Amino acid sequence: MEWERIQRWEYIVDAVASEYHRKFNIDAEDIRQILFQWFVEHPNKLDTWEAIGEKDAKNLIYRSLRNQA
DSSP, rough: OOOOOOOOOOHHHHHHHHHHHHHHHHOHHHHHHHHHHHHHOOOHHHHHHHOHHHHHHHHHHHHHHHHHO
């Protein structure tokens, strides 16, 4: 998985990490690491979701990352 492709969604990673950091007092960097791992483990989902459009992909990625956290 190319970093450039993941970096496009970094703002969602930051938002989810910040949310869970405040909610559970867990180190935000640890959460970010787990969330970036999701991208590596699910390249097919990312391919499919990016193909259906930016708005839908954003919502699906956000939901999946919240579940991952």
